Amino acid sequence: MSIQGNYLGMSLSIDDLDKENLTYFAHCARHGFHLQKCDDCGLLRYPPTTGCPWCSSPRATWTGVEGKGEVHSYEEVHHAIQPAFKAHTPYMVLLVDLDTQKGQPSEFEALRVVGNLTTQDGVLAPPELVRQVGIGTRVRLVFSDVSEGLSLPQWAIDTTAKQPDKPWRYPQE
Amino acid sequence: MPLPADTDVSTPKFLRDKYAIVGIGETTYTRGSDKTTRALGTWALRNAAEDAGIKTSDIDGMLSYSNNDSTSATFMAGDIGARLNFYMDCVGGGSSTEALIGIAIGVMEAGLCNCVALFRAMNGFSQVRIGGTGARSATPVGGDMLHSRAYGWQSAGQMFSPTFMRHMYEYGTRPEQVAMVKVVHSEHASNNPKAYYKKRYTVDDVLESRIICKPLHLLDCCVETDNATAIIITRADRAKDMRHTPALIRGIAGRCSKPRMDMHYQAGPISRVGGYYAKDILWPNAGVGPEDIDATGAYDAFTFTSMLQLEDYGFCKKGESGDYVSSGITRLGGRRPNNTSGGHLCEGYTHGMNMVIENVRQLRHDVDDSCPVGADGKRQHTYDYREGGCRQVKDIEVTANLGWANPMTGSAMVMRRG
């Protein structure tokens, strides 16, 4: 069954043919983070696909993954393009290396999961929080609830983790 | 860098110099064209045919690319009186010009047609905004797009910025080095009467312009303009009957990509771009290396895109493009000028084709600057590159165009003076 929702005034939907995304977001709706684990090579992948990008096998099993990691890169959007985000600038898009499977299949890879920086309860982060985060910041997965059956995975500062003294930030502030 | 080994790759070497760009055409670079993309496209195509010295009816193959923001070859052909033996409208942006020239060579080599016109017609300011604002920004988000657009991660600048930011982190690339790309290209544009922005900018101008998407300031981003561009390609042995010195096509790499094109950030290092892979096709195909190149056309949708391509194609060491673009090498009068027309940052935005057109003019030794025209109808270039002056590169013989779709995909082409 298809999923639909309205997030910040923006229409989100998943078609009923799109089994991979339906499954992924069904787990997210229950605040669980599941990825496809290849039945042949054993590697996880993100985002959902119909085959293993590392060995091309079509066989995979949805597997729960711990949502903890470190910011690999980021951007700070000051001029929003989408109307939904105009009231929320500056907002941050984070590319986070999960601890799970970091350095596989080569030292340059990780499961790099996209999300906005949010508060602990999944609300887009206010400017003072945005200024605290950079490359190296430890974050944990939280969810923004969009509608019944649809939640988006997001990133919040991991208050239980040891943080770097000073995460790397763009030099011109 | 030494010349690459004479290894065989995808293009048989006998195709080197067998095909040439013989005609180039463009509309004015403007905002508010007051014309359909159909009218713009036929204007550029007519100009290209005239430039080549052929009749539009001599064109029997047509290629175009767009993102559903243009008019198909099926409309253009009739409007210029061409009956086609081959046409193909492709989806695509910045990696298309060089890749489609590769297709043009392929279909002519296969005997499907004899003379191919390639065009890109767009109202990138007044209809479908290239920066992503306007109607496109508010469309519903479905399926796979939930992993990007739902996070306000949608426009080109937004999609590329994690690559740029990581490059600064890994290599210590500084904002004032990145700004030098705009500074240099704006100097070039000031000597290009048809450039949309002819003003020269300083590093401070760039750094003081507002942040769009950190690390990108407004002046790190290209212009949005309305225009069409066209190129005519045919066999080099037919080029001798045409108006200008041909630009011979030495070698091409087309839409060469990193792994995981559905989300390329899954494959690292993320500061690496598609050119890292394309270089291993481009240089052996062309039989030259970076050191042999007299001028580059490294796609500048953003300041950073020129830099990342220049380093991954081997014009400098990985991570050192900040120094490279700050050293004077890329300036007119430098060892290897980049984007002598002002490129996308200043001349106009055409999804790559104006950078190829500029290099064709350079190889003819006849760029359209303000130098006086002599009795032979050719400009008498002064090689004085001060503001408003000459922009012809002296004694230029070989050029490289490095086209960019996004961090994962690039196309490239080497041309030489015929």
Ligand SMILES: [Zn+2]
């Ligand atoms: Zn596998």
